[in-house]
Amino acid sequence: MAGSDPHKMIAQADNLTTLSITRWTADWSSATSLYEQAANRFRVAKDYERSKAAYEKASKGQEMLASPWDAAKHMESAANMAKELRNWREVVSFSRRASELYIECGRPQPASDALAKGARALEETMPEEAIQLYTDAITILEEDGGGQMTFDLYRSATAVYIKLEKYLDAAPLQLKFGLAASKCNATNSQCKAYLSAIIIYLYTNDYKQAEMCYNDCSQIDAFCKSDQNRCASNLLAAYSDGDIEEIKHIAQSSSISNLDHSIIRLARKLPTGDVSALKGNTARQEDQPLDENDLT
Structure with missing residues (x-):
């Protein structure tokens, strides 16, 4: 058994996902649970790199189990770990993937929120990308008829434009x-x-x-x-x-x-x-x- 050692959990989960043939669903379920536990333990230990990798695998596992909501939540957690590591490109990609997964399960508000969280993390280091994420977050809500929820996003995007001295935008x-x-x-x-x-x-x-x-x-x-x-x-x-x-x-x-x-x-x-x-x-x-x- 893997016990409480997250490294052993990862090894056992990797083995399950690699060798699973006849007991596919059961093995993916067990592996995903191990990835989730390992990710949380690595996060608590502030081993953000391993936690990020485990959250990615947990997200993939939930996708394989046809659970886009849980997959999206894990992808957001991976984005948080990438933020701790100051890996801004991964913050972008994980935030976008989380948003896509929320859309897949028909949840536009969390989809927009995932992009907005990523945008806030990027305002200082990648302001142009932050504006794009804010803009995409606004579009998701407006297309769903949730215009009232866009106001803070407009304000945030405007503030970034002003900081960049892009007044004509x-x-x-x-x-x-x-x-x-x-x-x-x-x-x-x-x-x-x-x-x-x-x-x-x-x-x-x-x-x-x-x-x-x-x-x-x-x-x-x-x-x-x-x-x-x-x-x-x-x-x-x-x-x-x-x-x-x-x-x-x-x-x-x-x-x-x-x-x-x-x-x-x-x-x-x-x-x-x-x-x-x-x-x-x-x-x-x-x-x-x-x-x-x-x-x-």
């Missing part, structure tokens, strides 16, 4: 977040997302894009009547006036203080460009004579 993602919130009748989250997108464009010193974004969002009744709309309107007005102090004052307002931390940090750094030049451009546009043939 962060702003559209916030607009997509706003659309998802709209479908769930989450008006407050929707309006915060639209204000956040406008702030991101202003942070990139793209007043024109920020204004276009504001105009588009203002076509939506929920945003048009919101405090976030008024905040955005005042902020854009301060920009067009070239009023640096007013911009800084608005950045301290409650409407902005209630946004996500990554957006607040951007807002508190406004303005990032020469707003006096913007004021001059606005004045020149206002001084141009009216073209009676222009009906736009």
Whole structure:
């Protein structure tokens, strides 16, 4: 008998899975149980490499026994061990495999969660991969009609984009977040997302894009009547006036203080460009004579 020695458990389990012919199901069941026990003992002993390998074999065993749920749980455990070992590529592959197994047994929420856990582990070391995992986690939930569960994922992905200084990816993602919130009748989250997108464009010193974004969002009744709309309107007005102090004052307002931390940090750094030049451009546009043939 293997007793309590995880090394002997692994050897016995390997022997069962290699030699099993006539008693296939019984042997795989016994082997899988031994892999599970060994994996847990190695984990407790902080032998993460052997624990990871045992969890992988336990997951494969559960697959062979037609139990994708248990296989997915073991694959998540393998991902946790890979995280302890700082083997980030395996964190990605194990998280994705766990997600696939959860989908196989019709469980989209755990499937999304498996990807999100992997993404959180990768934010510092592989941020681009983390964003992709967050994005895929969002897609799983939205395709299943679970849009309400995506909000934190949108926020996390946006924060990573901002950390990477990929602002032109962060702003559209916030607009997509706003659309998802709209479908769930989450008006407050929707309006915060639209204000956040406008702030991101202003942070990139793209007043024109920020204004276009504001105009588009203002076509939506929920945003048009919101405090976030008024905040955005005042902020854009301060920009067009070239009023640096007013911009800084608005950045301290409650409407902005209630946004996500990554957006607040951007807002508190406004303005990032020469707003006096913007004021001059606005004045020149206002001084141009009216073209009676222009009906736009």
